Amino acid sequence: MVMQTAMEKTVVAQPVPAHAPKTLSILGASGSIGQSTLDLVQRNPDRFAVVALTANTNAEALADAALKVRPRIVAVADDRAYPALAERLAGTGVTVLAGADGVVAAASEPVDILVSAIVGAAGLPPSLAAIGKAGAIALANKECLVCAGDLFMRAAAAAGTRVLPVDSEHNAIFQALDPDNLDGVAEIILTASGGPFREMPREAMARVTLAEALRHPRWVMGAKITIDSATLMNKGLELIEAHHLFGFSPDRLSVLVHPQSVVHGLVRYVDGSLLAQLGSPDMRTPIAHCLAWPERMAVPVQPLDLARLGTLTFEEPDRDRFPCLALAEQALRRGGAATNVLNAANEVAVGAFLGERIGYLDIAAVVEETLSACEGQGLLSRLASVEAAIVLDREARRHAAERVVAWQGAH
Numbered sequence: 001m002v003m004q005t006a007m008e009k010t011v012v013a014q015p016v017p018a019h020a021p022k023t024l025s026i027l028g029a030s031g032s033i034g035q036s037t038l039d040l041v042q043r044n045p046d047r048f049a050v051v052a053l054t055a056n057t058n059a060e061a062l063a064d065a066a067l068k069v070r071p072r073i074v075a076v077a078d079d080r081a082y083p084a085l086a087e088r089l090a091g092t093g094v095t096v097l098a099g100a101d102g103v104v105a106a107a108s109e110p111v112d113i114l115v116s117a118i119v120g121a122a123g124l125p126p127s128l129a130a131i132g133k134a135g136a137i138a139l140a141n142k143e144c145l146v147c148a149g150d151l152f153m154r155a156a157a158a159a160g161t162r163v164l165p166v167d168s169e170h171n172a173i174f175q176a177l178d179p180d181n182l183d184g185v186a187e188i189i190l191t192a193s194g195g196p197f198r199e200m201p202r203e204a205m206a207r208v209t210l211a212e213a214l215r216h217p218r219w220v221m222g223a224k225i226t227i228d229s230a231t232l233m234n235k236g237l238e239l240i241e242a243h244h245l246f247g248f249s250p251d252r253l254s255v256l257v258h259p260q261s262v263v264h265g266l267v268r269y270v271d272g273s274l275l276a277q278l279g280s281p282d283m284r285t286p287i288a289h290c291l292a293w294p295e296r297m298a299v300p301v302q303p304l305d306l307a308r309l310g311t312l313t314f315e316e317p318d319r320d321r322f323p324c325l326a327l328a329e330q331a332l333r334r335g336g337a338a339t340n341v342l343n344a345a346n347e348v349a350v351g352a353f354l355g356e357r358i359g360y361l362d363i364a365a366v367v368e369e370t371l372s373a374c375e376g377q378g379l380l381s382r383l384a385s386v387e388a389a390i391v392l393d394r395e396a397r398r399h400a401a402e403r404v405v406a407w408q409g410a411h
Helices: 006-013 032-043 059-069 079-088 099-107 121-130 149-159 168-176 223-231 233-246 284-292 323-334 338-354 362-376 386-410
Strands: 022-027 048-055 073-076 095-098 111-116 134-139 162-165 185-192 253-257 263-269 274-278
Touching (some): 022 032, 022 121, 032 048, 032 111, 048 059, 048 099, 059 073, 059 079, 079 095, 111 121, 111 284, 121 386, 134 284, 149 162, 149 386, 168 233, 168 263, 168 284, 223 233, 223 323, 223 338, 223 362, 233 253, 233 323, 233 338, 323 338, 323 362, 338 362, 338 386
Parallel strands (some): 022 048, 111 134, 185 253
Antiparallel strands (some): 263 274
């Protein structure tokens, strides 16, 4: 037993000084993750000082957020939105930028933590720019890892920037994973709600409408990610992310369908222990975990009432009815640039479905045919640089767009 001296006891008893506010930037402030982050910031004004906010086209939402949290810089990716944004913020002292370069400049501001919540491949350049400038990146952009995971994680490690996972599933794994005992991990399990078509026969899926696909049973999210959840592509992309975030091989990553969306992720250890993170389906919980890490902060989320829930169920995903999950798993095992092509093709296909130019089942078909075309041209080799990843992303989108046109013509 170690005894404390009187002096040591006195030191321990001294009041702990209050923390200085964390400096914070939010990329994608007008989206669902950005809005949830802003909600937490406004509820905790003494904990966070906002440095920069960005949005894609929504100048009105960006201006509203800026007037509430008073960042030093705002940037809108769409140059056409600049006049309206500048007019709304005239006289406030907030610097207003526009275009892709403006978003990168905003992301390059030194901060304690940067929330990367831009949807799609457009989030890759500004997130890369934040490496070495942000102490930590709270990552909600899948493309950073799906398109250039090895490159992104190596760059972050070299610069000393910590990558914190915002997605509820990866954040759950982050909480349940023992970093000092990674060799003792047998399996990482990500859960999926199963989406709105979990029990629908495949033949009925051919008649799925856009409105039906956008009605997620558990989560309120943006249109693209909602469609990805309906096809289970979202879960496939999350497997790829988990591979890069946690460094586990594909054979140690798996998916379980869990309709209640209460268990967000599980870690199975070699001794038979299975650790799970549970929580209400509210993105403010994983966001708050990242913002406060390594501490915890209070969040206005309804606590789980397990007695009222009564039953939690789990089932294996049906890859025949949800081929996008199988395509993502194959791309992860294939390695190289396959996941980059998968992601680009999926973005094009989902965009075409959202525009009602192709059907729901056509999404997987476009992705599969794009992967096959790129494989045939020898484009799936290992990527040597981020610039190469961006070039391949454009090439894959071109192939996918051609497949969309072909499907339109055939149907």
